Amino acid sequence: MTFELDGFDTDAFIRSTLAEDLGEGGDITSRAVIPPDARFDGTMVSRDAIVPAGLGLAVDFFRRLDPAADIALLAQDGVPVVAGTRLLQVTGLAQALLAAERSALNIVQHLSGIATLTRTYVDAIAGSGAILLDTRKTIPGLRRLEKYATRMGGARNHRMGLWDSAMIKDNHVAVAGGVGEAVGRAVKAGIARIIVEVDRLDQIPPAIDAGATWLLLDNMEPPMLREAVKMIDGRVASEASGGVRLDTIQAIAQTGVTYISVGRLTQSAPAADIGLDLVES
Missing domain, CATH: 3.90.1170.20 (Quinolinate phosphoribosyl transferase, N-terminal domain)
Structure with missing residues (x-):
């Protein structure tokens, strides 16, 4: 082969x-x-x-x-x-x-x-320091290939699947009873990388205090993202996600986030x- x-x-x-x-x-x-x-x-x-x-x-x-x-x-x-x-x-x-x-x-x-689509997004944030990530929004059976293609375009792979890191999203938080409770259970389970989705600034302190290693800042506009990055203060990685488009990604990158994830790289190319x-x- x-x-x-x-x-x-x-x-x-x-x-x-x-x-x-x-x-x-x-x-x-x-x-x-x-x-x-x-x-x-x-x-x-x-x-x-x-x-x-x-x-x-x-x-x-x-x-x-x-x-x-x-x-x-x-x-x-x-x-x-x-x-x-x-x-x-x-x-x-x-x-x-x-x-x-x-x-x-x-x-x-x-x-x-x-x-090709991935490279246009990478070029749009060149020099900002932010790193482009793909997502799990892939065609069933083609994930390895599609994530290979995003790497060829200059992005970095996010989670390959549900098995390689924890990502605590809103539904997990709702069932667990709160951000702190959900993160605490992941920590007790011995998971090394714990990504937590937050869509409000008041969720940031309890997530970090409970042991989150990465915060996914969901659907936040640039002013809110800047405030979130300031609150995080480099203690954990930050990721902007949700509705990111080619015409908005540069402003998002300039907020100081560590990563920006874009589902349309694989979903809509x-x-x-x-x-x-x-x-x-």
Whole structure:
């Protein structure tokens, strides 16, 4: 496999994705109209300026159906390219490569779209000192890939799942009976990183006093965020979250928060415009 990612089974992903597209009958179009020994020489090209992500997966899709395909990567994940850039070159059996084409393009378009959108947010807060985070708002089954794409765009991963740190949100607080009570129980459970969502300034002292290590400042406007950062006074990490948009993130970053999390990086990123073009001989 060309693409390797901790916690992600590339082989299983390739198999299941191709099985979904090929079904039991395979690519009946290519098999009907293209001779078995016909060759295809194609180039994956970006129509727009993008940050590529997932190119190694495209290689694996093509090689799964034509192990002898000659493939050259012409771009690198995470390195921005201009419109018209050739991303990879592939030569091999036409039936096989055209059967793999849509699966390869789908994943590169999706992941590159996430990486490209992420880079616009990272650029918007450059120099502020704030760090951009993704969220768990991902397509089921694609979290590892989508969070990989945000890293390629320059963000840092937040929680990978429910297992790697505690995040005490409003519903947890309501059931537990208060911020202090909820945090105290997490501390007693031996959890090292305890993130607490607060939407009022008066929740900050009891959360910190009870042992919170990170405060998620939910849906606070910049003036309130500044006051919250002042109250926290560097004792724990601070995170601005909720409704963050490209036109508001710079003002949020200037409040002094440690992190800014943006769900739309994975939830709303448009697919990058990428195609596979036949190379004319």
